[in-house]
Each structure stands twice: as structure tokens, then as C-alpha cells.
Amino acid sequence: MGDDKLSKGKGGKADATKESVLKQKSPAEFFSENKNIAGFDNPGKSLYTTIRELVENALDSAESIAELPAIEVTIEEYTKAKADEVFGIKTLERKDEKLYDDYETEKAREKRLAKEAKDQEKQAKALAAGKKVGSADAKLGRSRENPVFKVTCKDNGRGMPHDDIPNMLGRVLSGTKYGLKQTRGKFGLGAKMALIWAKMSTGQPIDIWSATEGQSFVTYCRLDIDIHKNVPHVHIHEKRPNTENWRGAELQVTITGNWTNYRSKIISYMRQMAVITPYAQFTFRYIGPTADKNVTIRFARRTDVMPAAPQETRYHPSAVDLLLIKRLISETTKMQFSLFLQQEFVGINKNLAQRLIEELGPEFSPKMSVKTLTPQHILSLHQLFRQAKFDDPDGNCLSPAGEYNLRLGIMKELHPDMVATYEGSPQVFEGHPFIVEAGVSLGGKDVKQGINVFRFANRIPLLFEPGGDVVTRTATKRINWHSYKINHTQDKIGVFVSIVSTKIPFKGTGKEYIGDDIPEMATAVKAALQQCCVQLKGKIVRQQQARDRQQRKRSLAKYIPDVSRAVYDVLSIMSEGQKSKRTRYEEEFAEMLSKVSKQEITEGTIKQKLTQHVEQVDAEMALEYAIQTGMVDTARETVYLRTSDRNKPCVIELHSPVCVIQLFPGFCSAG
Numbered sequence: 309m310g311d312d313k314l315s316k317g318k319g320g321k322a323d324a325t326k327e328s329v330l331k332q333k334s335p336a337e338f339f340s341e342n343k344n345i346a347g348f349d350n351p352g353k354s355l356y357t358t359i360r361e362l363v364e365n366a367l368d369s370a371e372s373i374a375e376l377p378a379i380e381v382t383i384e385e386y387t388k389a390k391a392d393e394v395f396g397i398k399t400l401e402r403k404d405e406k407l408y409d410d411y412e413t414e415k416a417r418e419k420r421l422a423k424e425a426k427d428q429e430k431q432a433k434a435l436a437a438g439k440k441v442g443s444a445d446a447k448l449g450r451s452r453e454n455p456v457f458k459v460t461c462k463d464n465g466r467g468m469p470h471d472d473i474p475n476m477l478g479r480v481l482s483g484t485k486y487g488l489k490q491t492r493g494k495f496g497l498g499a500k501m502a503l504i505w506a507k508m509s510t511g512q513p514i515d516i517w518s519a520t521e522g523q524s525f526v527t528y529c530r531l532d533i534d535i536h537k538n539v540p541h542v543h544i545h546e547k548r549p550n551t552e553n554w555r556g557a558e559l560q561v562t563i564t565g566n567w568t569n570y571r572s573k574i575i576s577y578m579r580q581m582a583v584i585t586p587y588a589q590f591t592f593r594y595i596g597p598t599a600d601k602n603v604t605i606r607f608a609r610r611t612d613v614m615p616a617a618p619q620e621t622r623y624h625p626s627a628v629d630l631l632l633i634k635r636l637i638s639e640t641t642k643m644q645f646s647l648f649l650q651q652e653f654v655g656i657n658k659n660l661a662q663r664l665i666e667e668l669g670p671e672f673s674p675k676m677s678v679k680t681l682t683p684q685h686i687l688s689l690h691q692l693f694r695q696a697k698f699d700d701p702d703g704n705c706l707s708p709a710g711e712y713n714l715r716l717g718i719m720k721e722l723h724p725d726m727v728a729t730y731e732g733s734p735q736v737f738e739g740h741p742f743i744v745e746a747g748v749s750l751g752g753k754d755v756k757q758g759i760n761v762f763r764f765a766n767r768i769p770l771l772f773e774p775g776g777d778v779v780t781r782t783a784t785k786r787i788n789w790h791s792y793k794i795n796h797t798q799d800k801i802g803v804f805v806s807i808v809s810t811k812i813p814f815k816g817t818g819k820e821y822i823g824d825d826i827p828e829m830a831t832a833v834k835a836a837l838q839q840c841c842v843q844l845k846g847k848i849v850r851q852q853q854a855r856d857r858q859q860r861k862r863s864l865a866k867y868i869p870d871v872s873r874a875v876y877d878v879l880s881i882m883s884e885g886q887k888s889k890r891t892r893y894e895e896e897f898a899e900m901l902s903k904v905s906k907q908e909i910t911e912g913t914i915k916q917k918l919t920q921h922v923e924q925v926d927a928e929m930a931l932e933y934a935i936q937t938g939m940v941d942t943a944r945e946t947v948y949l950r951t952s953d954r955n956k957p958c959v960i961e962l963h964s965p966v967c968v969i970q971l972f973p974g975f976c977s978a979g
């Protein structure tokens with residue numbers, strides 16, 4: 309009744325002229341209105357996420373062609389005048405000061421200046437007392453206008469085909485990474501979000517240069533996006549001569565941002581990326597409005613050993629839903645039901661396909677066409693997939709960083725006193741394989757006291773939302789550090805966990821953290837960290853024992869001069885007594901005393917003998933301890949074994965931080 313009343317016009321009749329309130333939104337429109345879910349929460353975070361998305365695309369691209377990545381990131385901060393020049397607008401000359409946000413009355417100005425003078429005085433005092441002080445500049449920037457940045461990312465990857473560029477970078481939810489494969493990118497969104505943010509904040513299009521292998525031209529494309537239609541709006545799309553035979557991609561966006569507040573996050577991101585990808589070379593440049601603010605950091609490549617490229621895999625039967633089965637049926641090239649099952653799903657062979665089809669009942673047969681499956685048939689198949697037991701997928705399609713790379717990355721970026729690493733075996737959640745690798749370090753540079761967590765997912769550093777993340781929670785709540793002789797409040801502990809999978813269960817599209825609600829993942833993370841801690845405990849115990857020995861040796865050695873002097877004095881007195889024949893000694897002792905009187909035995913001789921004895925006792929005790937504990941090789945250095953090529957498992961490389969030894973088939977045939 310009430311609805312009825314509402315839908316009627318003044319005269320009680322339905323208002324036929326009133327338009328429908330129903331509206332549709334394009335994906336581009338949706339994400340522009342909800343950009344926070346893609347990590348574009350505010351200008352500072354948007355600057356960070358833009359860099360992240362471009363760097364991750366660059367890495368994916370180089371790794372997809374097994375090329376050692378070389379990536380250059382440049383952030384140029386424009387002055388207001390430069391930004392206005394680039395945008396082609398006249399810098400406003402203020403006529404009505406009171407109109408502006410930063411206008412202050414004379415009284416407010418005086419108050420501010422007085423406060424600033426007081427703050428400066430305080431800072432000067434603190435500096436004189438040797439205390440660290442923060443910069444006061446940040447507080448003074450009171451304008452709401454954010455600075456403008458030109459962000460450029462250049463890579464040596466595969467490049468993009470000329471004709472695909474507009475759709476790849478100008479249409480939200482389009483990409484080449486939708487298959488079932490471990491990649492950094494997944495949604496077909498990141499680069500477009502950077503473009504949408506550019507469009508929203510500065511109105512500038514994106515510039516792209518790209519060339520694929522052996523291409524005689526470089527594509528130059530300048531485009532933006534029609535938000536309402538979610539289609540690319542191309543300004544320029546042309547071929548230019550590729551005189552340098554270049555291959556790769558360079559993307560450039562102009563956005564507003566906040567370098568001051570996000571500088572440390574951006575640099576941490578680059579640094580952590582260098583930890584997990586030590587086979588990549590990164591050059592990071594920030595060009596400030598004045599030269600004294602410029603920053604250049606080079607993260608050098610430390611190894612040529614790159615993890616094998618991840619392989620595209622098929623769906624696990626227990627991980628598919630009805631929609632996906634329908635999609636696979638419409639896209640398959642195998643028409644026969646039995647062949648369809650074997651081709652589209654992992655772990656179903658001819659025999660298992662036969663058994664499944666029999667189980668489904670007489671309406672199904674191995675040779676029936678999949679295109680004739682009714683919705684009810686598909687529902688039955690889905691139910692059987694849910695109930696039947698299938699072998700877990702193996703992790704062969706995955707590409708973890710590798711224990712060697714992880715260790716190398718930690719050592720090169722943190723220089724810890726001690727490090728232990730571990731690579732877990734493949735595990736499964738919801739039909740998706742995943743591998744957890746972990747490292748735990750003690751000491752090192754730029755590591756604060758307590759637990760410092762470094763998280764990676766599909767080799768992406770995760771810097772935000774640590775609170776709910778499975779790694780942070782495991783490290784801080786589920787590891788009993790004391791039982792491994794580690795003091796989790798005093799020691800500088802680095803906890804590194806890298807998870808790779810065909811499906812990373814990120815919370816949200818911003819790829820910020822992995823939830824703590826997947827028991828399989830939480831268990832695997834804990835087990836990997838415990839393995840590292842066990843290794844560290846062994847090292848800590850050995851180090852402690854070495855320290856104790858050293859201490860014991862030092863305490864004994866400390867008394868040698870006094871003891872030598874005292875013994876020598878006694879012997880001298882006794883030798884005097886022997887001369888006067890007042891006392892008789894046994895022959896051996898008498899001989900020693902006569903050597904003392906002839907100065908053949910001096911205080912120095914005793915000192916030397918005592919020192920030798922302390923050394924010998926120490927060595928004997930060390931050996932005895934080593935035999936007891938079975939650790940004769942205390943100076944042991946871990947050596948890593950890895951096959952250099954998945955397809956040539958007989959070629960083996962032995963990696964240690966100082967050398968790489970390759971064993972070719974002739975060597976390993978005996979094994």
C-alpha cells in the first residue's frame with residue numbers, strides 16, 4: 309500500500325514521465341569511485357601503488373621471457389610552475405588572498421611564527437644534546453594542493469604488441485595474466501588504475517613506448533580512458549624507427565602524490581623487492597624540485613640464477629565452481645566427455661575419468677559430447693567433484709624464489725650476523741598448490757630490536773596491513789622464540805616469508821596482505837619458520853660455546869705472566885738452595901734447577917710453556933666437544949644444490965655464497 313502511494317503523482321496517478329532510477333556503471337567507473345580497494349587511498353598511497361604496479365608489470369614481463377630484469381624507475385617532482393607549464397595553464401596570480409585555504413590573519417601569522425621560533429629553539433637544544441629530531445618542514449606545508457609527479461618505469465621485458473596496447477592499458481579488467489599461473493599481476497587492473505588516478509588528479513594521459521623482440525619499430529602510444537564506456541581513448545598510436553634494436557616497455561604517468569610521507573615506504577618497497585629478486589637490477593631515482601633533494605639508489609644484480617618461469621597449469625577438480633565448469637565446457641577443444649575431463653583438469657587420467665563417468669550414472673558416457681551436457685548434468689558433475697577424493701596438485705607449476713636467492717637477498721641487503729633459510733614442500737589449499745619459503749636472520753643493518761617481518765606473495769613485497777597478515781601473526785604469536793635461544797624483544801630478528809601460489813588469497817584487490825584464516829597456510833608458515841629457528845639455535849649454541857671457550861682461554865691466559873713470575877721466583881730460590889747443598893732433589897728436578905741457575909730456563913720459558921699448554925687444553929676440549937655433539941666441522945658453510953634447468957635435471961649446480969660449481973651429466977650419471 310505504502311509503495312503504491314509513493315509511486316503516484318500529485319493527482320494520485322502514476323507519474324509516467326518520471327525516468328527509471330536504474331543505472332549501470334562500467335568497471336572503470338566503479339574503480340574510479342572506489343579506488344581505495346585497489347590501493348589508491350590517498351595521493352601518497354597512490355604514488356606508492358603506481359610505482360608498485362609498474363614495477364611488478366616490468367618484472368613479470370622480463371621473467372616471462374627468461375630475461376634477467378633491468379628496471380629503471382624515475383619519479384620527478386614538478387614545481388608548481390613546471391606542472392602548470394606541462395598542463396598548459398597559466399599560474400594563477402593571487403588577487404583575493406582571503407579566498408585561499410592558506411590565508412592567515414595577521415594575528416594567526418604572529419602566533420604561528422612565535423610557535424615556529426619556539427620549535428626551532430627546542431630543536432637546536434635537542435640537537436646540541438645529541439638527540440635525533442624530525443624535520444619541521446612537513447608541518448609548514450599547509451596548502452591542500454598536492455605536488456605533481458611524473459613517474460616513469462622502463463624495463464627490458466617482452467614489450468607489448470602494437471595493436472594490443474590500447475586495450476591492455478586503456479580498458480579496465482583486461483590483461484594477459486588471467487590463466488592459472490603464478491604471476492604478480494592477476495586482475496588486469498593495476499596499470500589502468502594508475503591511468504585513472506592520473507586522469508582524476510592531473511587530467512594527463514599515459515605515455516607508452518614499447519618494442520617486442522626483433523621489431524623494426526617502437527610503438528609510441530598516448531592514451532587515456534573513457535571512464536563511462538571503459539574503452540581506451542587513443543590520442544597518438546604510431547610506429548617509430550627502432551634504431552637501437554631495443555626491446556621492452558616504458559610507461560609514464562603524471563599524477564599527484566606525496567613523496568614526503570611515502571618516501572620511506574617507496575624505498576622499503578624497492579629494497580624488499582631487491583631482497584626477493586636478487587637476480588634483477590633496479591635503478592631508482594627521485595628528482596626533487598631542488599637538486600639537494602635528489603635520491604639515486606642502485607640495487608645491483610647479485611646473481612644470474614633466475615628461478616624457472618612458472619608454468620600455466622590446469623584446474624584442480626575440487627577447486628572449480630559451476631560457472632567455471634560451464635566456461636571450460638564452452639571453451640574446450642575436446643568434445644568427448646572423457647577427453648574433456650582429462651584435458652581440462654589436473655590429476656584426472658583415463659582410468660579416473662572412466663570411474664567418474666560410471667559413478668555419474670547411465671545418463672553419462674565417455675564418448676558423449678560435452679556440449680550436450682544439461683545444467684543438471686553439470687550440477688551432478690560439480691557435486692561429484694566436491695565429494696570425490698583427488699590427488700593434490702604438485703607444485704611443479706610454481707616458481708619460488710629459491711632458498712639460495714632468498715638467502716642471498718637477505719645477506720646483500722641486511723648483512724645479518726646469522727641467517728637460516730628453508731623451503732617447504734608444496735602444500736595445497738582449495739585445490740591450489742602453494743610453497744612457503746622462509747628466512748630468519750639475527751642482527752644486520754637497518755633492523756630494529758625485536759621482530760621485523762618481511763612478507764612476500766608471488767614475490768611481491770607486502771608493506772601494508774601487517775596486523776591481520778598470516779606471517780606477522782604467526783611470527784609474533786605462534787613462535788616460541790625463547791625455546792630457540794632467541795630473545796624476541798632484545799635481538800634484532802628479521803623474519804622473511806615468501807609464499808607463491810597459483811592463487812594467493814589476498815584480502816582485497818589492493819594485494820596488501822594474506823589473511824590468517826587459511827589453516828593450511830598458517831600451518832605451513834609456522835613450520836617453515838620453526839625450521840629456520842632450529843637451524844639458528846644450533847648456530848647460536850655453537851657460537852655461545854665458542855665464546856665460552858674464548859672466555860675461558862682469556863681468563864687462563866690472563867694469569868700466565870703472574871704465574872710464570874711466581875714459579876720462576878720459587879725455582880730460583882730452590883736452585884740457590886741446591887747450590888749450597890742444603891736440600892737434595894730427585895734427579896730430574898735437580899737437573900731442571902741447574903738449568904734455572906744456568907739461565908737455560910727463564911721466566912720467558914715458563915711463560916711460553918704455559919701459553920702452549922692453555923692452547924693445547926683448549927683445542928683438546930673443543931675436539932672432545934665436537935666429537936660428543938657430532939659437529940667436527942664448526943666452520944661449515946651451507947652449500948645449495950639446485951638443478952639449473954627443469955628440463956635437464958641432470959645438470960646440477962652447487963651454490964655457496966662464494967662460488968657456483970656446475971656438475972654436468974657425465975658427473976652425475978654414477979648417482
Ligand SMILES: Nc1ncnc2c1ncn2[C@@H]1O[C@H](COP(=O)(O)OP(=O)(O)OP(=O)(O)O)[C@@H](O)[C@H]1O
Nearest residue numbers: 365369476483484493494495496497498499500557
Ligand atoms: N611493462 C610491461 N611489459 C609488457 N606488458 C605489460 C607491461 N605492463 C603491462 N603489460 C600488459 O598489460 C596488461 C595489463 O596490465 P595491468 O597492470 O593493468 O594488469 P595485470 O598486471 O594483468 O594485473 P594486476 O591488476 O593484478 O596488476 C598486463 O596483463 C600485460 O599483458
